Amino acid sequence: MTKSDTLIGLILMGVAVAALTPAWTFASVPGMRFGAWTFPVFVTIALGLSGAALTIKSLLSGSEVPEVAEDGVAEPKATPSAIIGFILIVAATLFYIFAADALGFLVTSALIVLALSLFFWRRPIPCLILTLVSVPVAELIFARAFSVPLPRGLLSVTGLF
Amino acid sequence: MAEILLASAGLVFTPYVLTVIFAASVFGIFVGAIPGLSATMATALLVPLTFAMDPVPALGAIIATSAMALFAGDIPAALLRMPGTPSSAAYVDDIHGMTRKGESAKGLTACLIFSALGGLFATVVLIIGAPLLSRFAAQFSSDEYFWLATLGLSCAVIIFAGSPLKGFISLLIGLLIATVGTDLSTGSTRYTFGITELQSGIGFIPALIGMFAFAEILRFALSRDEIVVPHEAQKHSGLGHIKGLLRTYWLPNLRGSLVGTMTGVLPGAGGGVATWISYGIGKRFAKPAAKGEEEDKLGAVVEASSANNSSLAGAWIPTLVFGIPGDAITAVVVGVLLMKGISPGPLVFTQNADMAYALFIVFLLANILMIPLGLIAIRFAGSIMRIPREALMPVILLLSIVGAFAVSNSTFDVGVMLALGVLAFFMERYGFPVAPTILAIVLAPILEKNMLMSLMKARGDLTGLVDRPIAIVLALVTVAIWITPLVSVLRKRQRSRPQTS
Numbered sequence: 001m002t003k004s005d006t007l008i009g010l011i012l013m014g015v016a017v018a019a020l021t022p023a024w025t026f027a028s029v030p031g032m033r034f035g036a037w038t039f040p041v042f043v044t045i046a047l048g049l050s051g052a053a054l055t056i057k058s059l060l061s062g063s064e065v066p067e068v069a070e071d072g073v074a075e076p077k078a079t080p081s082a083i084i085g086f087i088l089i090v091a092a093t094l095f096y097i098f099a100a101d102a103l104g105f106l107v108t109s110a111l112i113v114l115a116l117s118l119f120f121w122r123r124p125i126p127c128l129i130l131t132l133v134s135v136p137v138a139e140l141i142f143a144r145a146f147s148v149p150l151p152r153g154l155l156s157v158t159g160l161f
Numbered sequence: 162m163a164e165i166l167l168a169s170a171g172l173v174f175t176p177y178v179l180t181v182i183f184a185a186s187v188f189g190i191f192v193g194a195i196p197g198l199s200a201t202m203a204t205a206l207l208v209p210l211t212f213a214m215d216p217v218p219a220l221g222a223i224i225a226t227s228a229m230a231l232f233a234g235d236i237p238a239a240l241l242r243m244p245g246t247p248s249s250a251a252y253v254d255d256i257h258g259m260t261r262k263g264e265s266a267k268g269l270t271a272c273l274i275f276s277a278l279g280g281l282f283a284t285v286v287l288i289i290g291a292p293l294l295s296r297f298a299a300q301f302s303s304d305e306y307f308w309l310a311t312l313g314l315s316c317a318v319i320i321f322a323g324s325p326l327k328g329f330i331s332l333l334i335g336l337l338i339a340t341v342g343t344d345l346s347t348g349s350t351r352y353t354f355g356i357t358e359l360q361s362g363i364g365f366i367p368a369l370i371g372m373f374a375f376a377e378i379l380r381f382a383l384s385r386d387e388i389v390v391p392h393e394a395q396k397h398s399g400l401g402h403i404k405g406l407l408r409t410y411w412l413p414n415l416r417g418s419l420v421g422t423m424t425g426v427l428p429g430a431g432g433g434v435a436t437w438i439s440y441g442i443g444k445r446f447a448k449p450a451a452k453g454e455e456e457d458k459l460g461a462v463v464e465a466s467s468a469n470n471s472s473l474a475g476a477w478i479p480t481l482v483f484g485i486p487g488d489a490i491t492a493v494v495v496g497v498l499l500m501k502g503i504s505p506g507p508l509v510f511t512q513n514a515d516m517a518y519a520l521f522i523v524f525l526l527a528n529i530l531m532i533p534l535g536l537i538a539i540r541f542a543g544s545i546m547r548i549p550r551e552a553l554m555p556v557i558l559l560l561s562i563v564g565a566f567a568v569s570n571s572t573f574d575v576g577v578m579l580a581l582g583v584l585a586f587f588m589e590r591y592g593f594p595v596a597p598t599i600l601a602i603v604l605a606p607i608l609e610k611n612m613l614m615s616l617m618k619a620r621g622d623l624t625g626l627v628d629r630p631i632a633i634v635l636a637l638v639t640v641a642i643w644i645t646p647l648v649s650v651l652r653k654r655q656r657s658r659p660q661t662s
Contacts, residue, residue: 004591008591015337019337019352022351022352023351026344026347026351027344027347027349029346029347029617032616032617032620033621034613034616035346035347035613036346036347036349036351038612038613038616039336039340040337040340040352043333043336043337043340044337046329046333047330047333047334047337050329050330050333051330053326054327054330057326078383078384082382082383082385083383085382085383085385086379086382086383088382089378089379089382089558090379090579090583093375093558093562093575093578093579094579096562096572096575097572097575097576097579101572105563112555112558112562113555113556113558113559116555116558117551117552117555120382120385120551120554120555121549121551121552122551126552127552130552130555130556134559135559138559138560141210142209142563142567146212146567147213148212148563148567148570149570150563150566
């Protein structure tokens with residue numbers, strides 16, 4: 001158990017309370033004492049109790065416990081570059097969600113692959129080749145072979161995509 | 162029977178299906194051999210590609226990919242001391258020790274041959290056992306299915322090597338995620354917050370891709386260790402070792418295959434558990450080293466790698482017969498079967514018998530194909546591992562995004578993938594296993610539907626869940642699974658008390 005378990009336990013209790021409140025209002029099967037509410041109520045109560053158990057266990061084990069993973073190996077501190085990489089991956093996915101319809105699959109994906117490969121790989125020419133190969137291949141497989149209607153966006157005006 | 166087998170063979174031996182199986186095998190070996198990419202991740206990335214396929218090529222691709230990736234996980238374990246899949250973690254030190262002594266070709270060939278033999282052993286058990294068991298399972302009612310699902314989830318928590326409390330919390334998170342959407346018993350919605358896309362629930366495939374592929378990319382971003390492929394990786398040719406290995410290690414292979422199959426059959430357990438158990442048994446049976454000689458570590462490796470692949474086929478038994486997945490990979494299988502309009506369960510062997518037997522043939526083919534492909538992979542292992550992960554990860558992200566989108570052609574599912582990927586990343590970082598969550602997402606509808614059906618039959622009386630003999634047995638086994646670790650913890654405390662006082 002780690003110090004963070006105390007906080008995680010509290011968060012879980014909060015989630016359980018937030019999920020339990022509407023769960024009581026879910027419908028019952030007509031004429032029965034159970035229904036749509038039964039399963040979520042059981043799950044949320046169990047989650048709240050487990051969160052409480054985690055917090056109590058963590059507090060009882062003492063506050064001086066170092067942050068370690070389950071296998072006993074301390075998690076290495078993330079470098080600023082690693083944190084930027086992490087944020088960049090999340091941001092790239094959000095960028096796809098919000099920009100794909102307007103820009104289209106090809107443009108959005110090309111920007112994502114190019115930006116991420118440049119950040120992680122740092123070799124401009126291979127990164128460009130990677131982008132120029134991987135994005136059209138993905139489009140070919142999903143849109144052409146499997147008929148997935150990938151967003152066409154900007155390029156739809158050309159009539160080619 | 163002969164007619165069914167002929168029809169099944171006709172489904173498999175077509176140029177299209179054989180090409181799919183071959184391509185999936187190469188993909189599985191490639192992903193498994195890259196450190197940090199797991200067999201489950203390979204399966205998750207593959208699923209969107211199977212949407213447009215018929216059930217046999219779709220499931221055949223999953224079988225081939227997972228079997229190959231499980232073996233290929235041994236390659237980075239041997240050469241870099243980095244297990245490619247969690248299942249290879251049990252024997253990573255032993256197999257890497259052989260590489261340090263210049264015996265990586267022998268070690269990896271042993272893993273390959275005995276993985277394939279383990280897989281073939283379990284496939285034979287699957288072919289004989291599954292149809293027999295399905296006749297027995299045909300008598301099951303909602304009571305038994307409720308307890309089977311509960312048993313599967315209980316095993317997933319208790320067998321987890323870390324904190325059982327954290328395993329249980331992971332399970333509850335999965336169950337809570339699965340409650341989102343329209344409730345089938347009343348037609349009302351739960352936790353949809355007025356969002357139309359949530360009415361059909363959280364998609365299993367976006368969840369899977371998020372928790373196993375996207376989370377992996379996030380992990381890579383935070384810990385980008387440089388991979389230095391050892392010089393030994395360049396001079397592999399394992400062909401010459403095969404005969405000697407078969408002669409020396411047939412018994413550990415048989416034992417590992419048996420343990421792996423039995424563990425795989427247990428709902429909720431997986432390859433990781435099978436390899437650890439078999440590794441332990443292998444160590445116990447290892448011959449003590451004579452004076453001046455080194456201990457033979459390969460026996461335990463053979464035992465564990467046999468168990469690794471045999472557990473995969475073993476896990477298909479509860480999946481096909483009861484619709485209860487044995488591990489995360491077979492959870493995917495249940496999802497794909499449902500997507501294809503096939504309900505896994507005993508009726509599969511009557512209504513879709515040709516498909517079921519076709520899958521058995523694919524299992525045999527995949528395990529046979531593993532040997533030549535594996536030998537090639539061992540030969541070129543160094544080159545595969547030199548492919549920069551920095552270049553692969555953006556492409557994997559792209560495939561994850563498109564894969565999640567392809568489920569219902571909606572960017573909402575990309576958001577689901579992102580959210581659950583971030584959740585899985587933090588869960589693993591703080592010691593919460595992800596496998597129980599994904600199993601819970603698959604099993605929750607089965608659990609809830611059968612619970613409500615049993616309660617309706619019994620007019621709300623809870624004892625209705627245990628009013629049939631098999632249901633009582635399953636309930637007792639489930640209770641025993643929960644009580645046993647508690648009793649052992651209490652006993653340990655009692656024993657330690659007099660010593661401390």
